[in-house]
Amino acid sequence: MKKLTVLFLLLLLCAAGSFAQDRGDGLMKQAKSALEAKEYVKARYNFLQSYNAYATAKKYAEATEAGVNVAKLYHRENYYKEAFDMLNKVDMVVGQGELESGRQMPELHYQTAKERMNMYVKLKNPAKSKEYLNRMEEFAKNSKGSLDDDLLYSQANYYYTFGQNALGDAAINRLIETYQKGKDYEKADECYKQLIATATRTNNARLVARTYERYNHWTDSIRALTAKDELHAMKAKYDDSLKTIEEKDHSIAVKTGIIVTLGILLGVLAAALVFGFIVLMRYIALNRKLKKNIMVANEHNSLKTEFIRNISAQMEPTLSTLDQKLPAVKALRAFSSHIQQLSDLESSLSEHYEMQDNNVLAFCEKVVDDAKAQMNPDVNMVVNAPKMSARFNPEEVEAVLHHLLVNASLNTPSGGKITLEFKKRGAHTLQFIVTDTGCGIDEEHREKLFKPFSEVRDLTKGDALGLPICSLKATKMNGSLTLDRDYTHGARFILEIHDK
Template identity: 60%
Template sequence: MKKIIAVLFLITLCFYSQSQAQNRADELMKQAQENLAKKEYIKARYLYLQAFNAFSSQDKYDKAVDCGINASALYHRENYYKEAFELLRSAEQVVETGEQKEGKALPDLKFRINKERLQMYINLKNPARAKEQLTRLEETAKASRNDSLNNDLLYTQANYYYTFGLNAQGDASINKLIGQYKEQKNYSKVNECYKTLIDIARKANNAPLVARTYDKFIVWTDSVKALTAQDELNVLKRKYDETLTVVQEKDSSLSSKQYIIIGLCVLAAILAVALVLGAIVLLRFIVLTRKQKKAIQIANEHNELKTKFIQNISSQMEPTLDTLDPSLPGVQALHTFSTHIQELSELENTLSEPYEMQEKNISTFCESIMDKIKGKTQEDVTVAVNAPKLNVKINPEQLERILLHLLENAAEYTPAGGKIWLDFKKRGAHTHQFIVSDTGCGIPEEQREDIFKPFTEVKDLTQGDGLGLPICSLIATKMNGSLTLDSSYNKGARFVLELHA
């Protein structure tokens, strides 16, 4: 008897502890919301973080993500982008854990996290990374088959396109959403679309879009009055018709009632056939979905096998190459190609493992790199470094490798009398750029899209294997940054390496 009482006491104590923990998490979230309303942002952020941790430990994934996103927004409101990105990664891990425990996908939570991450890249004016997040949002919304997420996606697409000046694509997204609401006769949502679009245009400082949207909104406001009046008229007409039908039904004979019964039976038969056809279509859809999932799984397995196969070939080439004359250009090129292939594969497999950072004087660092290419330039080529005497945390070895590769390329393609220069610029509290520019021949427009993609063309390996820029791009990604070509620069070539601390 005593053992039973002890067990019951422990169970009661356990339930009480869980209830207290849940109440504590809800109280933290409520306090955070109150402080946010008072514009006490630092205190609100701290409380949201505490609530995030509490809800995560209780497997309350929806509330945990909500608190994590609010805390992240308060971080990047003060330009603490590194902390904001780390918090979103933690929230993503919580969702992945929840999917494993519950055995089902949670697309709406992933959508909210990726949407917040997209907003940060938009604020950072990083179209490449913003586009990656937009693609992930599109995939998540498509997989969820949720009308609410799809509508939210159209808003998000419009915000992205208008922010980066892609007005045609932005118009397409918002017009599609407005069209859907018009078909549904949801006039309040149409009004909301126009107001949201005006707000997006204001944030993007797009005065023509603001004016154009106001004009459309005014025209819509006038037309909706007529539509509303017509709808009211239709309702009155329908009620009148219904009244006539009731009178006719009361006056109808037994034979007419029989016809109604027959008609209902026919309708029931039609509905039964429709249900059977619908079930058949649903079963076919389920079968196709399973086949597609299987195909994706097989494709991923094949991709892994392909990577291992390329690495094995590269490793097996080394003993054979060691038996050949190393002074031959072709042998040297094959050695370099083999090394680059292995390095490319290793980088792809370790992108989530960050490099160690050291604090360096940027001016001294950039000058030392520029000194290494002075003997490799053409005659009378001017080289210059524009970097302040500022200490910044970097990975010197990998950063030097990227900049040295870009500068060596510039030295090779810049003719006599030209100019090569390296600039350093801060773009926020936790963002900075290294910009390498030259007055060389530049990169043809048809080749720009593929310069960071490996194996896009067959080349004479003695003239280079084309893997230098793809490797540099992966290194930049691993350093929490990006390497891009400035397509607006037309006096040669200009590469921008942007890093986030």
């Protein structure tokens, strides 16, 4: 029940805040319309009501704008006490907002300080005016440059009002210089006009005279600058026109040469087209022949696969009648199984195995533990793999590594060492490396390692199909199985996998 009550109150507060903001927006619009119509009392009333609504909705920027407008309209009619009280209320609301939000709002305090300075300027109080001008400088500094132009304008107003013309000139020069750098002459002109209007409104004859004098001087300068800019623009257009004419003359000469060249090329092209057509027809004929050869090769490959499967199937009944304990029978059964596996892999090379994330260290340790039962116990086994995750097919990688480890054990004497390593070679490339300190592989046998049926063998001593099968599995993992030819202290096989 308490939770429902709290939720209801929160919804009520949100609705009230939204209503207050909408009401503030409407009153602000009415106040500005009344101000334009010079209905000052009505405008002041609506600004005040708008301020209250925004303060309730905690819209501090809008509340400050409305409150400062109320103060302006109060002091317009010489209600200074009411104007100062209004600005104090605005500062209190902004201060409360700073406490609640945990951030300073110098731009809002700047507006209230500026209005206080304007009132003290009107009251001819230089000390108080300077005090609030200094505060404005602090607030402008904390606003990170967003109020710099307005501050210069206010400084000029203050200095001219109290007879400090040199400082006033310096402030207005800095402001005008900013506009001139950006060639924003309209903004500079507007600045002078606003300064004259402010001086007229506050009955500051000294500021009117000083500003008007500088405005006339600036206007003459701008006319000269504008004329100079226009002259440069016209000269640039003239230069561009000359350049365009020159380019067109050159273009005509070039086009004439191109037309002559094209006429020659047209004849050459006609001959080339005839020759190209002959070559194309020959290419099409060769391509058709090649496709036919590929189709025949695929058919032969399918027939070979089916033939091998039939042989394996036909051998099974005969093998079943023989003594299963005989080495020759065991060898024939293994050979039949390997042939079938080799055939299946060759016919499905384009179908890659699925990958998944695996713990590399745990995987390598498991592979070694599973292989130890078929390995020489007197051979030292070393696992060198990091604690990391990698993407590969665990079943097929384990099958390849198991074969490599058992083979390495058969060719490594007691006291020797077999190492299983893992290395990350790139963002999507990884390697499993099996290294032994055995007798190594003769140069004459290296070329045949991964080729099935490359020599006649005694099947009881192995059919030599293990490495070709492992090589095909590596291909289906988007990788390869290779022998490191540079390693001379035994044998080293590298299973490289690309996980993408």
